[in-house]
Amino acid sequence: MTDRVSNHVVFIPGAWMTPGCWDDFRKPFEVAGYTVHTPSWPTLDTGTPEQLRANAPEGLGSLSIGTIVAHMAEVIADLPEPPLIVGHSFGGLFTQLLLSRDVGAAGIALDPAPIAGVIPGPISLAAASPVLTRWNGWNRSFLISRQAFARTFANTIPPEAQRAAYDRLVVPTSGRIFYQAAAGIGSAAHPRRRTKPLLITVGEKDRTVSPYVARAACRIQRKSLAPTTFRQFPGRSHFLIAEPGWEEVADYCVSWARRG
Numbered sequence: 001m002t003d004r005v006s007n008h009v010v011f012i013p014g015a016w017m018t019p020g021c022w023d024d025f026r027k028p029f030e031v032a033g034y035t036v037h038t039p040s041w042p043t044l045d046t047g048t049p050e051q052l053r054a055n056a057p058e059g060l061g062s063l064s065i066g067t068i069v070a071h072m073a074e075v076i077a078d079l080p081e082p083p084l085i086v087g088h089s090f091g092g093l094f095t096q097l098l099l100s101r102d103v104g105a106a107g108i109a110l111d112p113a114p115i116a117g118v119i120p121g122p123i124s125l126a127a128a129s130p131v132l133t134r135w136n137g138w139n140r141s142f143l144i145s146r147q148a149f150a151r152t153f154a155n156t157i158p159p160e161a162q163r164a165a166y167d168r169l170v171v172p173t174s175g176r177i178f179y180q181a182a183a184g185i186g187s188a189a190h191p192r193r194r195t196k197p198l199l200i201t202v203g204e205k206d207r208t209v210s211p212y213v214a215r216a217a218c219r220i221q222r223k224s225l226a227p228t229t230f231r232q233f234p235g236r237s238h239f240l241i242a243e244p245g246w247e248e249v250a251d252y253c254v255s256w257a258r259r260g
Helices: 027-031 049-054 065-077 090-100 122-132 146-153 159-169 176-183 211-221 246-256
Strands: 008-012 035-037 084-088 106-110 198-203 228-233
Touching (some): 008 065, 008 090, 027 246, 049 159, 084 090, 090 106, 090 176, 090 198, 106 246, 122 146, 122 176, 122 211, 211 228, 228 246
Parallel strands (some): 008 035, 084 106, 106 198, 198 228
16 A cells, blocks of 8 residues: 555544644654644634633634534635545544545544444543533533543543643633534434545543444444444553554554555
8 A cells, every 4th residue: 555545634633632632643644745734623723722721712612513514624625635634532523524525535533522323332421421511511611620631531641741731732622512412413424425435543441432432433434335444542542642652543544544
């Protein structure tokens, strides 16, 4: 396998992450010759993580899945060719929705939030419960706590690394997208419409998107006539794009994105 599916790659971060989460993960793609694009979510494109944590942007809480996907589709439309799309967590959900709209040349969904038709298991529901149990959470932004980040997001790395990652990368996120994902609103991936290859990955120790959730998404996506690949990485958490060992994950993704 020698040819890239595209000369461009778009990296889409998930909830609570700035595009800085791709700072290391993008490097093997650049070495492989890709032009890399790391767009922010709407409303999260100004300010440092510290500033955004202190003052969540107006309108962030009610930002919907559809609005974010439309924004990413606009970014992609401005590129000279359809790119490889790589998304983490909610970014992995968005990746699948974009492919179902024939946006992109191929997609990689890393630890993807559940598409419609996937019933979140107890691990994923427990991780989302602080967002879903708040009054008017549908319209409010949410900032994951340091304790929750350590327990459910980056649970396989040492405490000092958890603290450093939180300070550098964590920002508030939309509450609405969690309600939508839990209820299957605006998150239908329509696999029979997908004509481009898809890779779904998950970390074995993921306490945000459990392997059960990722495998369930893969079963749905295999209704597509396009190739669908699944890969579980042992010992990894939801933070597999930046925790120690991220190189193996990135190298596998680069290799998968080549075609014969």
